[in-house]
Amino acid sequence: MSASTQSVGASVKPAASPRRPGRSELLRRLLKNRGATVGLGIISVYVALALLSHVIAPYSPTLGALELRLKGPSWGHWLGTDELGRDVLSRLLYGSAISLEIQVTAVVLTMLVGVPWGLLAGYYGGWFDEVSMRLIDVMLAFPGILLAIGVDAIIGGGLTNVIFAVAIVSVPEFVRLVRGVVLGIRKLEFVVAARGIGESAPAIMARYILPGTVAPIVVQASIRMATVLLFASSLSFLGLGVQPPTPDWGAMLSNARAYMFLAPHVTAAPGVAITIVVIGFNLLGDGLRDVLDPRMRGS
Amino acid sequence: MSDSVLSVRDLKVQFGVDDRIVRAVDGVTLEIGRGETVGLVGETGSGKSVTALSILGLIPSPPGRIVGGQVLFDGKNLLALSAREMRRIRGAGISMIFQEPMTSLDPSFPIGSQLREPIAEHLGLRGREATRVALQMLERVRMPHSDRVLCQYPFELSGGMRQRVMIAMAISCHPTLLIADEATTALDVSVQAQVLSLLKDLQDQLGMSILLITHDLGVVAETCDRVYIMYAGRIVESAAVDALFREPMHPYTQGLLAAIPSVRGDRPRLEAIPGELDAAPPVLGECPFAPRCPRVMARCHTEAPPVREVKPHHDTACFLYG
Amino acid sequence: MGRYIVARVLLLIPVLIGVSIASFSLLHLIPGDPAVILGGSQATEADLAGIRKEFGLTDPLPVQYVRYVSQALHGKLGISIRTREPVADSLVDHLAFTLRLTMLSVFISMVVGVAAGVAAAMHHNSWLDSTLMVASLTGISMPGFWLGLLLLLIFAGTLRWLPAGGNSGWEALILPSVVLGTGGAAHIARMTRASMLEIIRQDYIRTLRANGIPEFLIIYKHALRNALNPVLTTVGLQFGYLLGGAVVVETIFSLPGMGQLLINAIFSRDYPIVQSGMLLLSVTFVSVNLLTDITYALVNPRIRY
Numbered sequence: 050m051s052a053s054t055q056s057v058g059a060s061v062k063p064a065a066s067p068r069r070p071g072r073s074e075l076l077r078r079l080l081k082n083r084g085a086t087v088g089l090g091i092i093s094v095y096v097a098l099a100l101l102s103h104v105i106a107p108y109s110p111t112l113g114a115l116e117l118r119l120k121g122p123s124w125g126h127w128l129g130t131d132e133l134g135r136d137v138l139s140r141l142l143y144g145s146a147i148s149l150e151i152q153v154t155a156v157v158l159t160m161l162v163g164v165p166w167g168l169l170a171g172y173y174g175g176w177f178d179e180v181s182m183r184l185i186d187v188m189l190a191f192p193g194i195l196l197a198i199g200v201d202a203i204i205g206g207g208l209t210n211v212i213f214a215v216a217i218v219s220v221p222e223f224v225r226l227v228r229g230v231v232l233g234i235r236k237l238e239f240v241v242a243a244r245g246i247g248e249s250a251p252a253i254m255a256r257y258i259l260p261g262t263v264a265p266i267v268v269q270a271s272i273r274m275a276t277v278l279l280f281a282s283s284l285s286f287l288g289l290g291v292q293p294p295t296p297d298w299g300a301m302l303s304n305a306r307a308y309m310f311l312a313p314h315v316t317a318a319p320g321v322a323i324t325i326v327v328i329g330f331n332l333l334g335d336g337l338r339d340v341l342d343p344r345m346r347g348s
Numbered sequence: 349m350s351d352s353v354l355s356v357r358d359l360k361v362q363f364g365v366d367d368r369i370v371r372a373v374d375g376v377t378l379e380i381g382r383g384e385t386v387g388l389v390g391e392t393g394s395g396k397s398v399t400a401l402s403i404l405g406l407i408p409s410p411p412g413r414i415v416g417g418q419v420l421f422d423g424k425n426l427l428a429l430s431a432r433e434m435r436r437i438r439g440a441g442i443s444m445i446f447q448e449p450m451t452s453l454d455p456s457f458p459i460g461s462q463l464r465e466p467i468a469e470h471l472g473l474r475g476r477e478a479t480r481v482a483l484q485m486l487e488r489v490r491m492p493h494s495d496r497v498l499c500q501y502p503f504e505l506s507g508g509m510r511q512r513v514m515i516a517m518a519i520s521c522h523p524t525l526l527i528a529d530e531a532t533t534a535l536d537v538s539v540q541a542q543v544l545s546l547l548k549d550l551q552d553q554l555g556m557s558i559l560l561i562t563h564d565l566g567v568v569a570e571t572c573d574r575v576y577i578m579y580a581g582r583i584v585e586s587a588a589v590d591a592l593f594r595e596p597m598h599p600y601t602q603g604l605l606a607a608i609p610s611v612r613g614d615r616p617r618l619e620a621i622p623g624e625l626d627a628a629p630p631v632l633g634e635c636p637f638a639p640r641c642p643r644v645m646a647r648c649h650t651e652a653p654p655v656r657e658v659k660p661h662h663d664t665a666c667f668l669y670g
Numbered sequence: 671m672g673r674y675i676v677a678r679v680l681l682l683i684p685v686l687i688g689v690s691i692a693s694f695s696l697l698h699l700i701p702g703d704p705a706v707i708l709g710g711s712q713a714t715e716a717d718l719a720g721i722r723k724e725f726g727l728t729d730p731l732p733v734q735y736v737r738y739v740s741q742a743l744h745g746k747l748g749i750s751i752r753t754r755e756p757v758a759d760s761l762v763d764h765l766a767f768t769l770r771l772t773m774l775s776v777f778i779s780m781v782v783g784v785a786a787g788v789a790a791a792m793h794h795n796s797w798l799d800s801t802l803m804v805a806s807l808t809g810i811s812m813p814g815f816w817l818g819l820l821l822l823l824i825f826a827g828t829l830r831w832l833p834a835g836g837n838s839g840w841e842a843l844i845l846p847s848v849v850l851g852t853g854g855a856a857h858i859a860r861m862t863r864a865s866m867l868e869i870i871r872q873d874y875i876r877t878l879r880a881n882g883i884p885e886f887l888i889i890y891k892h893a894l895r896n897a898l899n900p901v902l903t904t905v906g907l908q909f910g911y912l913l914g915g916a917v918v919v920e921t922i923f924s925l926p927g928m929g930q931l932l933i934n935a936i937f938s939r940d941y942p943i944v945q946s947g948m949l950l951l952s953v954t955f956v957s958v959n960l961l962t963d964i965t966y967a968l969v970n971p972r973i974r975y
Contacts, residue, residue, distance in 0.1 A: 183684045183685070183688065184688070186684070186685045186688070187684075187685055187688030187689055187692060190685050190688070190689050190952045190955060190956050191689075191692075191948065191951070191952045191955070192910035192911060192913050192914035192951070192952075192955055193910075193911070193914055194914035194915065194917065194918060195913070195914045195917060195948065195951055195952075198917070198932070198933075198936070199696070199944075199948050202696075202936045202944055203696060203699050203700055275811065279813055282813055283813065283814075283815060283918050286813075286815050286918070287918065287921060287933055288933075288937070289933075289936065299813075302813075302815065302816060302819065305819075306819065306922070309819060309822070309823055310823065313823055316816075316819050316820070316823065319816075320812070320813065320816035320819070320820070323812075323813050323816065324808065324811050324812045324813070324816070325811075327810075327811035327812075327813075328807055328808065328811040331807060331810065331811055332807070404880060406876065406879060406880060435882045435884065436882060437882070438879065438880055438881060438882035439880065439881035439882035439883075440882060443880070443881070444880040446873065446876070446877060446880075448873055451872065451873040451874060452873045452874050452876075452877045453874055453877065454874045454878070454892050454895075454896065455874070455896065455972070456892075456895050456896050456899075456970070457892070457895075465878075465881070465883055465887075466881040466882060466883065469881075469882055469883060469884070470882060501971055501972070503972050514877065517877075517881055518881070
């Protein structure tokens with residue numbers, strides 16, 4: 050039917066603080082969302098495999114038997130062996146632990162920096178906000194992967210530096226997101242009222258503004274996990290990231306390249322793994338967005 | 349009844365919501381004569397908009413479904429027409445204007461372009477011919493600076509002006525019937541008066557009939573010849589406007605009239621109709637107003653009263669009258 | 671309109687300054703003495719002194735920065751450590767190639783993406799919709815370099831239809847632009863679909879129907895036009911995303927673009943190339959964004975007010 054028509058004696062709706070559904074309600078809605086459930090499933094399997102990789106990997110990821118080089122999938126080696134005779138499956142499993150470590154660390158770092166920054170910039174405004182936004186603009190003037198390459202070029206390769214590079218690259222979008230949400234909430238009547246009563250700024254931020262940022266942050270975090278994995282594996286693929294013999298998925302693909310035509314199976318496995326994990330996080334992110342706030346059209 | 353332009357007979361429209369079916373329109377019958385202004389009055393949820401949208405076949409088809417009745421226009425049952433035939437009637441035979449002028453125009457095209465579309469579609473005119481007609485229509489709706497407006501975008505116009513554009517689009521192909529669905533509800537009172545008077549003048553000039561859907565009895569009093577009162581998907585009373593105001597028969601109508609504050613100040617207390625029209629489907633075999641009716645009788649809970657002519661040209665659906 | 675352009679350009683200036691500072695700092699942020707970095711590990715003290723004088727490394731940083739910027743504006747983008755030759759020409763050539771690849775990829779991704787998004791929206795909840803959405807999800811989740819490898823394997827390896835890379839003719843652009851275009855198209859398809867679904871529900875669509883306008887005009891003239899607005903705002907970002915992707919994909923197909931140049935330079939520690947390469951890439955990106963914004967404002971008069 051057409052948009053709401055007023056009934057005789059319509060009442061005026063008071064401006065209220067947003068009602069947030071309880072946590073169990075949210076979980077229920079999330080699980081009803083098919084995409085999110087599949088995503089959660091994928092992620093759970095991934096995390097489990099990563100955490101248990103040391104236990105369940107059949108072979109060492111770094112020791113190889115040269116006489117077994119580049120063999121296809123077999124009963125002994127489900128995914129075959131690579132150019133140094135190492136078991137691909139084991140390397141894949143250990144690689145999942147590395148990927149998870151990179152993802153979690155990078156996203157946590159990003160949020161630790163980005164969320165407070167965005168919060169302060171959005172709440173206080175003024176010169177701090179202006180300068181922050183210019184700085185963010187400069188960082189965003191480099192396309193993502195290029196910035197990561199650049200940062201990596203400066204600080205060098207290796208696992209830790211990859212994490213830093215990817216985290217730095219992810220900060221600008223978080224800051225912008227949080228700042229945007231804060232700007233929106235700050236204008237709402239209940240915040241203005243709280244300031245009028247004289248509540249202190251930290252209290253206002255903690256009690257009124259921060260809760261409203263949780264939903265977009267959670268969605269963005271999930272999607273960032275996906276992006277981080279893609280960036281990190283790109284860096285490793287280019288040789289700028291994790292160094293051999295560490296079994297990072299991107300590095301595995303880089304090694305496999307030389308023998309690509311001879312042993313295509315080595316090219317398939319890490320790529321499929323990355324794709325599936327990224328799909329999982331994207332699905333979760335989409336599902337979270339649908340459930341937490343269908344009105345949220347993120348940029 | 350002289351020369352009937354539109355005849356709705358026992359229209360039934362349902363909306364399927366999850367496992368529940370809502371009978372939004374439950375057997376509505378109404379007639380509109382040539383050159384008449386007919387009001388359709390009811391509160392939110394009474395089904396008046398759904399009735400109007402059904403006439404033009406604009407009900408979104410999941411979740412809505414027309415499940416019975418006929419809509420006779422120009423000798424044809426609109427509900428039985430093909431999509432293409434129906435399209436030819438929309439905008440040309442029957443036009444409709446809506447409640448929200450602010451969002452009812454495409455923001456990406458200038459006014460002139462949007463006006464020319466139905467003109468091209470129904471009258472087959474293009475280019476300068478079409479522009480000329482568009483300009484004429486803008487002048488008919490008394491749009492100031494009509495030549496400039498043609499090149500402007502909707503966001504450059506106020507709500508009242510956008511509503512005039514909508515009216516211009518609606519009359520551009522000389523419809524026989526214009527349906528106005530709460531067309532003035534979203535406007536300021538002064539603009540509302542202007543738009544209503546414009547509609548009346550257009551009616552005189554073009555000889556068109558108007559179906560005015562509203563919740564506002566004041567608007568009805570000013571502009572309509574006859575009026576239907578709707579409640580919970582059914583017609584509960586219909587009469588000429590004077591007759592209705594002089595002698596409302598159905599308790600719901602009486603309640604509506606009693607709720608109007610009086611300018612003369614001789615009514616110390618506003619009387620509201622107790623209770624609420626709720627979303628639960630009224631029980632079949634019961635008068636839908638029974639739960640709230642101040643004059644309810646036992647019979648009202650066991651049978652649904654049919655619409656009957658109680659006085660000449662004054663119908664109502666109530667057991668108080670037999 | 672003019673005022674809008676001026677405002678946007680003015681906003682650009684601090685960004686460009688920031689970008690130039692960032693690339694200038696590259697050399698000085700790297701751990702180690704810039705003279706040693708430039709001279710290489712074999713340089714003697716005498717060599718180092720000469721380098722310091724030649725590059726003015728003893729001057730205070732702000733002075734060095736100004737010199738850097740003015741040189742850049744004159745087209746002098748530094749001298750390669752390895753070849754001891756000016757990098758400007760080589761940079762421009764490589765950049766031109768990468769730009770061609772990126773433009774082609776943007777074009778492909780927009781055409782395919784919009785078509786897929788509209789199809790999915792119009793057949794909402796059908797098998798076509800589900801298939802397209804699964805495909806797009808996979809498209810944005812696949813690492814570009816992996817897709818590149820796969821396609822290389824299939825087309826150059828097994829089927830031997832296309833060259834494995836190397837030359838810079840247009841046929842060398844096909845595979846890489848398909849790779850990049852896929853990721854871009856997937857992204858755009860999702861956006862377009864979401865946008866169309868929202869637009870279809872708008873009041874003005876109902877007005878158009880009520881006026882008897884034919885359905886295909888409603889969809890392809892009105893709905894699409896409005897649905898593309900948010901998509902168009904991201905063309906600039908798409909370009910950046912694909913520019914970055916191009917750099918990675920070029921290394922797979924051994925193409926003579928910025929990717930090869932940059933990565934080789936990083937590994938051989940040829941920092942002047944890295945510096946100026948980054949500078950050029952980001953200036954390009956920023957300019958394209960500006961053009962996109964201006965075009966968008968031209969098409970959408972509301973933004974200018």
